[in-house]
Amino acid sequence: DGGxxxxxxxxxxxxxxxxxxxxxxxxxxxxxYWYRQDPGQGLRLIYYSQIVNDFQKGDIAEGxxxxxxxxxxxxxxxxxxxxxxxxxxLCASSRxxxxxxxxxxxxxxxxxxxxxx
Amino acid sequence: xxxxxxNSPSLSVQEGRxxxxxxxxxxxMFDYFLWYKKYPAEGPTFLISISSIKDKNEDGRFTVxxxxxxxxxxxxxxxxxxxxxxxxxxxxxGGGGSNYKLTFGxxxxxxxxx
Numbered sequence: 001d002g003g004x005x006x007x008x009x010x011x012x013x014x015x016x017x018x019x020x021x022x023x024x025x026x027x028x029x030x031x032x033y034w035y036r037q038d039p040g041q042g043l044r045l046i047y048y049s050q051i052v053n054d055f056q057k058g059d060i061a062e063g064x065x066x067x068x069x070x071x072x073x074x075x076x077x078x079x080x081x082x083x084x085x086x087x088x089x090l091c092a093s094s095r096x097x098x099x100x101x102x103x104x105x106x107x108x109x110x111x112x113x114x115x116x117x
Numbered sequence: 118x119x120x121x122x123x124n125s126p127s128l129s130v131q132e133g134r135x136x137x138x139x140x141x142x143x144x145x146m147f148d149y150f151l152w153y154k155k156y157p158a159e160g161p162t163f164l165i166s167i168s169s170i171k172d173k174n175e176d177g178r179f180t181v182x183x184x185x186x187x188x189x190x191x192x193x194x195x196x197x198x199x200x201x202x203x204x205x206x207x208x209x210x211g212g213g214g215s216n217y218k219l220t221f222g223x224x225x226x227x228x229x230x231x
Contacts, residue, residue, distance in 0.1 A: 004160075006160075031217065033217075040126075040223060041223055042121070042206060042220075042221030042222050042223045042224060043161075043206070043208075043219075043221040044221075045218060045219070048217045048218070050217060056217070058218070090160050090161070092160075103149055103166070103168055105151055105163040105166055106151075106163070106219060107163060108153075108160030108161045108162070108163075109160050110158075110159050110160045111158070111159065111160050113158070
């Protein structure tokens with residue numbers, strides 16, 4: 001089955017720790033994204049990557065870092081610099097950004113809920 | 118500055134009736150609009166989309182209408198079913214042909230009563 005897998009589903013972090021959230025897709029999508037959702041809020045873009053070895057900051061990138069070494073994988077690290085990391089984190093992917101494929105929706109994983117101990 | 122607004126936090130309808138979810142936007146550069154459905158503790162599921170060059174798109178029980186002059190879109194679900202109960206998010210993509218950035222509304226909780 002093709003899809004987007006996020007792990008773990010629940011994650012706890014101690015103060016001052018970095019944690020890494022995993023996102024893997026087998027949809028052969030070029031673009032991948034990380035969003036954050038807070039209670040009663042819409043999704044806000046953290047980082048996105050349109051192609052391997054390239055990524056761009058979204059609206060709320062401070063305190064986060066990413067890498068895109070493989071097409072299938074786009075891990076997100078929540079660093080100790082992120083002062084309010086408790087949230088629901090969603091990874092998404094989509095087909096190419098240009099030409100006839102440009103009107104393609106983003107498809108989402110099931111999310112990781114991060115909490116601070 | 119909220120560029121995509123879903124002004125109704127919740128909506129309740131009877132099974133079999135029509136559900137109408139509304140979304141307003143302010144950025145005239147948005148060129149592609151999407152609706153997602155989300156259950157608790159799960160990721161959003163894509164439902165239906167519409168390009169800014171169209172005013173209607175239909176897929177089974179779901180129809181999206183776009184009124185560009187009013188900067189308004191709506192999602193119609195007919196007939197509504199209890200399984201449609203979920204949070205519905207409206208999203209809009211920035212102009213310029215880039216798929217990278219979606220701006221989401223805060224969502225509307227739809228409850229379909231049997």
